[in-house]
Amino acid sequence: MSQLLKTLTTTPINWSSNTHYCNWTGIDCQFDRVVAIKLPSSSLSGRLPPYLNSTLISLTHIDLHNNSLNGPLPYFSNLDLLEIVSLGHNKFSSVPESCFEYTPDLRTLNLSNNLHLTGWEFPLVDFKTSAYLDTLDLEATNMIGQLDPKTFLWYLQLNNNRFEGTISVISTMSNLSQAWLHSNKFTGRIPSMSNCTNLSDLQLQSNFLIGLIPPSLLSLSSLNIISLEQNMLRGPIPVFHKGVKATLEPNNFCRSDVGPCDPQVMILLEIFEAFDDPYNVFSIEGNNACTGGKWTDISPNRVLIRCERGKIVSFKIWNIAPLTGTISPTFSNLTSLVNLTLVGINLNGSIPHSLTTLPELQLLDVSNNNLSGVVPKFASKVKLNTTGNPSLVQNMTTQGGGENATASGDVETRGSSKASLRPVIWIAGASLISVGFVILIVIICKRKRYPILVQWWFFRKTKNSTDHDVEDFIQRFNLSVPIKQYRYAEVKRMTNSFRDKLGQGGYGVVYKASLPDGRQVAVKIINESKGNGEEFINEVASISRTSHVNIVALLGFCYENKRALIYEFMPKGSLDNFICKSGFSDVTCNLEWKTMYQIAIGIARGLEYLHQGCISRILHLDIKPQNILLDEDFCPKISDFGLAKICQRKDSIVSMLGTRGTIGFIAPEVFSRTYGGVSHKSDVYSYGMLIIEMIGGRKNYDTRGSCTSEMLFPDWIYKDLELSNNFENCLSNSEEENDTVRKITMVSLWCIQTNPSDRPSMSKVLEMLQGPLQSVPYPPKPFLYSSEMPSLQISYESSNNLLETNSIP
Template sequence: MHRLSYLLLSILLFIIPVAGVAINADEDADYMSQLLKALTPTPTGWSQKSHFCKWSGIVCMSGRVRAIALPSSNLTGTLPPDLNTLTNLTHIDLHNNSLTGPLPYLSGLYLLQTVSFGHNNFTSILDGCFRVIPDLRTLNLSNNLNLIPWLFPTDLIDSSLMQTLDLEATNILATLPSEMFDWFPSLHTVFLSHNNITGKLPVSLGKSAVRYLRFNDQGMWNRFTGSIDVISSMKFLSQAWLHNNGFTGPIPNMSNSNYLFDLQLHSNILTGLVTPSLFPLSTLKNISIHDNCLQGPVPVFPKDIKATWEDNNFCVGPCDPQVTILLQIFEAFGFPVLLSSKGSDACSLEPLFACQRGKIMSIDLNNQGLTGTISMAFSNLTSLVILNLGGNNLTGSIPRSLATLRQLQLLDVSDNNLSGRVPEFSSKVMLITRGNTLLGLNGSERGGEEDATEEDATDSLHVGTSKTAGFRYLLIIGSSMFSVGIVIFIVIICKRKRYSITLNWLIFRSTKKSIDYNVEDFIQTYNLSVPIKQYRYAEVKRMTNSFRDQLGRGGYGIVYKASLPDGRQVAVKMINDSKGNGEEFINEVASISRTSHVNIVSLVGFCYENKRALIYEFMPNGSLDKYIFKNGFPDAICSLDWNTLYQIAIGIARGLDYLHQGCISRILHLDIKPQNILLDEDFCPKISDFGLAQICRRNDSIVSILGTRGTIGYIAPEVFSRTFGAVSYKSDVYSYGMLILEMIGGRKNFDTGGSCTSEMYFADWIYKDLELCNNLVSGLAYSEEERDLIRKITMVSIWCIQTNPLDRPSMSKVIEMLQGPLESVSYPPKPCLYSPEMPSLQTSYVSSNNLLEDMKI
């Protein structure tokens, strides 16, 4: 009996594995049968009549699929998703075909070592696709250009044996995990170029034994932003191509890069001094650092090194002593882009820096997002009167050497993270330290007080140190009275025009008091090209006939029709008292006064007495929104033929191109929308409302702004989220594209029998019509020339709203495309972010792969 039981058990133990193999073999057969049906044309030798292990390109072992190799076979089709049923698979190579659809699941393939799906047309990466593939050595998905934006797959953390990672041109979005390279201790080759990667390079990159690093290949670019100091510790690094990106900050110490022979850093936003550690590298043969914002002396490399360094902010000749001091100051802040001074001119950073007779008198870096510490080098700027560093994220202590500045009258370090002792300043210095909870709280500075409070440590005006709470409060009261006296004194001085308006403006911002300064002096300080007349409030009231004829109303205030004494008609915009402390008003005056162009509205004058008002040339046809949105207005845009709409589009483009390229300073409008486009009697468009504009130098392409500005539906993605890139003139290009598409949508809707309104407009609706060769107008009585014009305007507008700012054309290129033949405009890809069907001024953004939620401004 026992022998019989043993025999049955032995047979059962033999049958179970065999049955398991048979079941798994059946799963392999099922998948291979699906694969056979999915691929077109059928691969050579593949047939249902023969076993799949005999098919060409298939390698089996014990009846199980071990490898699939069909590279460059002109295959099309969508791979069945459950590839992970081939549990014995070790290699799959389908690169250089035309496969589409989502990438199949690879998760749980414990034996998989090589995946090569590069140069196909896959459209998406399934969630969890790469989970638990412990033996993966090579992953190549390069040049799948149709992939919807996706994040770097954190599932690869389980693939610790990875050696080659090629994700070049796969539309990766956002940042890389900071610990990414810690996951792959054996990684030797990584290709990540031609993506949409932002943020800092992973810190873990410097810990990897990478022998060959390629972030660019023959002009291919990437969009990493942030620090690149991680590359300095990579001892095996021989070739690093990081050009045409958005890297910021200084070049790190490269003294350990003993194998480096080719370093490409050009066309970034690098700042600071060129690290001297590059010069003695014996292996270095090629270095390119041109087209950056590098500062200080011109670098001098050994003669045997091929080096390019043009188009930076290097000094012409010896650096001015003040520039040398500023570089020491900027180094403590990490060399931010906004502090990239031009050449030998220490006063080139207006309006942040104000100079008199070539000497720096005031520095206003309030709310500029600065990090780092306050440099002792500030004390070498002996002419400094005002230093405002409030509202940043500075750490460390207030240098004692600042107390030696004899001309200093105001030091604002409020709302930072400073600590340590507060130096004792002269009684004439207004010192503002509130919002630094650790300042003066350490034991050595509390003077033996055991009950010192946080409120004591963050008083608005902090002069020296105190022994008792009562004495501290007396000092606060005395300091407050002193500050009021200072403000009154400055008002009197400024009215007599004995000091520059820049000093007055900085005190205005620091104290947040409503000081009625002379705006005309402000304009003259900025060397603005057009003299602007200042009117008294009584004159404004008279010219508007006591504000009788209202033209429009908005969040900024009310616009009235008015007449100047010479009979000329004008429009008067009265600014609401609630609209801030005058900064937007000054911003608009400063911006528009620099312009003189047929497509920019002319500012005739302004008023700053009792009430704030801006006086513009009168536009008889009002703003463009009246012709796009119904809202009680006549459907007038429907009476405008496509050629008139085309001329409006051209005119707006010329105005923006002038702002970006034709002014003394580059102006970013940052609020292009139909309400801000005015139309004269001939429907010539003019750009107006510069309240949110940014003024920067002609050579600057990127600006630093805090928060989100603009109008929902027209805001470029990078304005509301810096993960999409830096804010630049390309942000205006996006808003322009949305505006023109809105015009197209309203007109097409009317042409097909709808109302002259763009409520049903959204970008993918327009794009779908474009794919159908403008089907909505093909049946209408339009000439072939008009149909080509409609198609050209549509294609150019879609190019303007590409998610990646680097994919958008400049406004000069937009004009060139609009004026050129249709054949010269290449077909645009579908934007990844688009506007869903919503009321026209309430548009929000939704990502096609749910990476973003609806944005709420």
């Protein structure tokens, strides 16, 4: 302490050699040992003694921030009781090597705004024993190198430095609450943030980040502040939870307003995501893949995308050294593609099986890469060139391209006498086996034991077919990359052997579970009796294409032993729990009208996204209260995509065998094609019925003060609307609330019109819900719910024009 007194050029008040140091201002002692030095903002200058650690062995807390101290930082190594170091806003010049080595109790380190520090790298090795470090503030300390801090941090501030490389390490920090990484030189993509469930403040502005916004970032319920401006991010402008303060521009988003990108633009961006650093080679500006492409001149004449009639027909890249990565299965969505050339760009992985579905493809040239696996079987019209890929194995079946197909490796593909004899041998062997099997069946049948054998054979065949279908689907869509795949043992462990049952439906049982990081999730076990994996494939295929605040997030899946889907946990359960009906308590049912209105808007936004915001249009076909989940803030999320249909966005009618959905919410055209074709308007109908059930339950509560078994059917609600008397009966409603009730009632009645062409699209539904009451035209009476013609014929033709139902796809 006497050394400290000498080296400080400005002596703190009450510091004197004539006074015991335990009595000095800002000094705390225990048994004459210094445990804390606290002199923030004390106008101190000078240097700190370099070896504080040799004598102040009981030091737990040192706070000298906001002074003018200079010179090297002192050594804090081997201070095993040290918890807090706060030396920010000084003029220190350097950080000695091993400065913080072996500080096992260190919790907070603040060196921010020491602008005179020479360039130094984060001393990761120093903190390998600091198991409790949770706050790290190194803002503006002239740090260089790559980000590699501890994974258990709560607060991380590394902004205004010279960091390079990616920020992928933050995805492992499950405790992280605040991350300020702005104003550096970070590159690459924003990683999946699904593990960062505590993150509330994320600052990434003024870096060189590229690519699409990960869906997991949009679904973080804890997020309050996010800044992404001054980067090179792509795709649509992200839509965060209500209440999130987001700063997003400027970036390279496809549109200047919120909304989906052009489908071809989105396809190209997803293709680029499979490349390691594509934006050094080419980029897209605007929202037109054919006219908005800006192909960087770094490799002239080596990148070419050609369009015809607004459709991409040729995609060529060759001999560009910086470009690596994999071939994206998303290429299969470019349905007009004729020529796909990816030559000499160091690609790895396999050739996606989904490329075989391209209907117009004539040339696939992937020569001179590092591809591996088996070449899928293409149509005979496709000319293949796979040479220069030593690890790529040619398919032994007849390959597309015939004489023009070019294989790699040492596989014999034509000519030899052995090869010509193999089919004969296989056919003969298969014939003998078949004859033997028939004889065996005849013998067993004569002994009347055939039922057991047939049942065993049928079970094995069905089981193998199911597993093959699911396996083929996962390989085809390459789902193992974006969605985590779990083993059955892991699913059983996370559900605690399936103890906490949340609910049960026609397609499976839902259990409450916990991931290894402690995050709560919901696990749905699919019933084995439901088809050969169709509902499982439907759900994964549909929801893996989505990223929206009103669509439940799929976090993983399992198809080993049992088929399971792992979703984000929704603490409020399903909307059905909050709809007033017989047997429910009044408190449970008594949702405010304002909350119900926001729920209605949220569901509408989710459906609009499914119909218009995805690359492919998704028809849910099972919208009902049980499939609308609510988070802690009553934000609704659409779930259960087991009956969904995926189609091209331009398709307005889909083919469908049989009836799917839930009685009471099924559109007329779903159970009888005489009413029209099944389309996105079928979801509009189900949405209208869902809102009517919400309205009916709430009105029962308002008018009676309790829930009864009586259900307000649509024709009764329409009659109340005609008489304009049900709103005054809502005892505690304000005029604004009554207008809201009237508006959502009118919109719901538009949605359940019998003729699909008379229903609005979900975009129009949102427009009406969010607009003034006066802008909503009066709905006709739904035909299915009345034995008479509508009693009001108020401007039916003009109402149709207002809704633009004939022009909305």
